[in-house]
Amino acid sequence: MFPVRKTKRAFVKTGDFTPGRKRRRCVSPMPETKAGPDFLDSVPDDLVVSILCRLGSTSRCPADFINVLMTCKRLNSLATSPLVLSRLSPKAIAVKAQNWSESAHRFLKRCVDAGSLEACYTLGMIRFYCLQIRGNGASLMAKAAISSHAPALYSLAVIQFNGSGGSKNDKDLRAGVALCARAAFLGHVDALRELGHCLQDGYGVPQNVSEGRRFLVQANARELAAVLSSGIEARSWLSLSQPQIAVSNQTPIHGCPLLSDFGCNVPAPETHPANRFLADWFALRGGDYSPGDGLRLCSHAGCGRPETRKHEFRRCSICGVVNYCSRACQALDWKLRHKVDCAPVEQDVAGEGNVQIDGIGNVNGDNVLVQMS
Amino acid sequence: FHFLSRSQSNSLTTTRVLYKEIHNSTAHYFFRRISSLKLTKMSKKIVLKTSDGESFEIDDSIALQSETIAHLIGDDSASTSNGFPLANVTSNVLSTVIEYCKKHASVASEEELKKWDAEFVKVDDSTIFDLILAANYLNISGLLDLTCQTVADKIAACKDADEIRATFDIENDFTPEEEEELRRENQWSFQ
Numbered sequence: 001m002f003p004v005r006k007t008k009r010a011f012v013k014t015g016d017f018t019p020g021r022k023r024r025r026c027v028s029p030m031p032e033t034k035a036g037p038d039f040l041d042s043v044p045d046d047l048v049v050s051i052l053c054r055l056g057s058t059s060r061c062p063a064d065f066i067n068v069l070m071t072c073k074r075l076n077s078l079a080t081s082p083l084v085l086s087r088l089s090p091k092a093i094a095v096k097a098q099n100w101s102e103s104a105h106r107f108l109k110r111c112v113d114a115g116s117l118e119a120c121y122t123l124g125m126i127r128f129y130c131l132q133i134r135g136n137g138a139s140l141m142a143k144a145a146i147s148s149h150a151p152a153l154y155s156l157a158v159i160q161f162n163g164s165g166g167s168k169n170d171k172d173l174r175a176g177v178a179l180c181a182r183a184a185f186l187g188h189v190d191a192l193r194e195l196g197h198c199l200q201d202g203y204g205v206p207q208n209v210s211e212g213r214r215f216l217v218q219a220n221a222r223e224l225a226a227v228l229s230s231g232i233e234a235r236s237w238l239s240l241s242q243p244q245i246a247v248s249n250q251t252p253i254h255g256c257p258l259l260s261d262f263g264c265n266v267p268a269p270e271t272h273p274a275n276r277f278l279a280d281w282f283a284l285r286g287g288d289y290s291p292g293d294g295l296r297l298c299s300h301a302g303c304g305r306p307e308t309r310k311h312e313f314r315r316c317s318i319c320g321v322v323n324y325c326s327r328a329c330q331a332l333d334w335k336l337r338h339k340v341d342c343a344p345v346e347q348d349v350a351g352e353g354n355v356q357i358d359g360i361g362n363v364n365g366d367n368v369l370v371q372m373s
Numbered sequence: 374f375h376f377l378s379r380s381q382s383n384s385l386t387t388t389r390v391l392y393k394e395i396h397n398s399t400a401h402y403f404f405r406r407i408s409s410l411k412l413t414k415m416s417k418k419i420v421l422k423t424s425d426g427e428s429f430e431i432d433d434s435i436a437l438q439s440e441t442i443a444h445l446i447g448d449d450s451a452s453t454s455n456g457f458p459l460a461n462v463t464s465n466v467l468s469t470v471i472e473y474c475k476k477h478a479s480v481a482s483e484e485e486l487k488k489w490d491a492e493f494v495k496v497d498d499s500t501i502f503d504l505i506l507a508a509n510y511l512n513i514s515g516l517l518d519l520t521c522q523t524v525a526d527k528i529a530a531c532k533d534a535d536e537i538r539a540t541f542d543i544e545n546d547f548t549p550e551e552e553e554e555l556r557r558e559n560q561w562s563f564q
Binding site: 039040042043044047050051052054055058059060061062063064065066067068069070071072073075076095096099100101103104106107 | 547
């Protein structure tokens with residue numbers, strides 16, 4: 001059928017190669033008597049690249065893709081071509097924090113050089129927060145953000161809001177809002193929530209409560225839509241219930257709710273591999289970032305961001321125990337977990353210069369996020 | 374046509390009626406032309422000749438899914454009576470390809486097509502690769518995407534490089550040192 005192929009591989013048949021070849025764990029229903037077909041040999045390079053692109057963009061873990069690199073030289077060179085590397089899915093480059101090594105770093109750098117936005121974002125996050133190379137990390141995230149990568153835009157917004165990597169005076173609220181707006185228009189749920197809260201509070205942008213509420217509602221709608229479109233199994237989580245009243249909270253709360261859900265028990269959104277890396281990293285290296293150092297993590301487990309200076313994050317005004325990097329994290333954590341844990345505690349007003357807020361919802365102090373039901 | 378006499382009028386309603394009439398009349402004119410075209414087109418069959426000498430006769434609506442054939446028809450380089458020669462495609466592969474094109478030319482819901490596609494690719498590896506090459510030669514994008522994705526899924530389903538090599542019968546041309554180097558370099562990806 002393909003005479004060219006037969007002559008090319010003729011010399012192979014006589015040889016004796018690695019044990020792997022003898023172990024015919026063949027999954028295809030091929031008759032054993034057929035002389036080795038060597039399928040991929042007959043396929044031209046551009047088609048193999050096309051196959052590998054699809055493999056990379058649909059991989060669910062790094063191993064799915066990396067295994068190909070170790071099969072043979074031709075596949076190795078084709079799989080490491082920029083075209084394939086630039087299309088890797090976030091899960092394909094989801095390095096686990098415990099496996100972090102120079103070689104993992106090198107691989108991510110290669111993907112960045114190939115033009116992968118996901119790699120730019122992931123490596124940017126890792127360099128900024130974990131390795132503490134602030135400038136380079138931020139510029140990598142900016143590279144992804146310029147090409148409209150929504151998570152990168154949102155991360156940069158959080159950095160601007162908090163003035164991460166610099167002093168308190170490096171906060172740039174307007175830049176943060178601008179970045180947040182761009183991420184929100186791309187449909188990023190956390191950015192939509194953050195923008196909604198900024199508009200409601202007049203934080204970095206002229207106050208516009210109704211517009212803010214509109215964004216919050218849109219964030220909820222998108223979150224719900226994502227859950228519904230992800231499949232039937234997810235639906236079993238969904239149970240419409242009455243909006244819960246915080247049992248532990250005695251003081252009556254007025255004002256707009258955080259609107260983190262419609263009263264539906266929407267399950268937690270899937271965390272981005274970069275955030276999971278951060279969370280795992282700081283969990284593993286607890287010693288370097290112990291409370292003794294004074295630097296805390298965002299209390300939303302799915303976020304994983306650490307503070308870059310003391311008292312950078314703002315805390316819950318009611319219990320003062322948890323702190324968050326952003327309003328979006330606060331809203332999500334409230335819905336998922338903090339709603340039941342939060343209990344008013346006697347606040348020492350002079351403590352850390354944080355101003356105690358009444359439950360009505362005006363942010364007076366710098367470091368307190370108002371907790372609303 | 375009446376419109377010649379009405380063209381003097383300034384009233385808005387009459388101009389609107391005027392345009393409508395022109396539109397209708399020209400539309401009717403073209404409709405007659407198109408329907409006559411369609412009738413002649415529907416009975417047109419294409420003959421394809423494979424590399425092993427067999428001839429296949431199919432509707433041109435099915436054949437036109439292949440851009441290569443569409444170009445050949447456009448060029449009109451081969452006489453339609455003899456059939457278009459396809460040097461790189463054998464008869465059994467072509468019959469499978471025609472089966473795919475027939476299904477996708479027919480009216481079916483997207484879910485139905487997806488289910489049918491999933492069944493369609495449950496064939497042995499050699500057929501899949503033949504289909505990839507044929508779809509590439511005939512330039513049928515849907516079939517090419519489907520088959521490439523199938524192979525990608527097969528690769529992803531393998532647990533390690535050895536299994537991939539066994540499945541696709543790939544020769545390991547790394548020296549043991551190179552293999553060890555690769556293993557160290559990619560250690561981070563192993564769970």
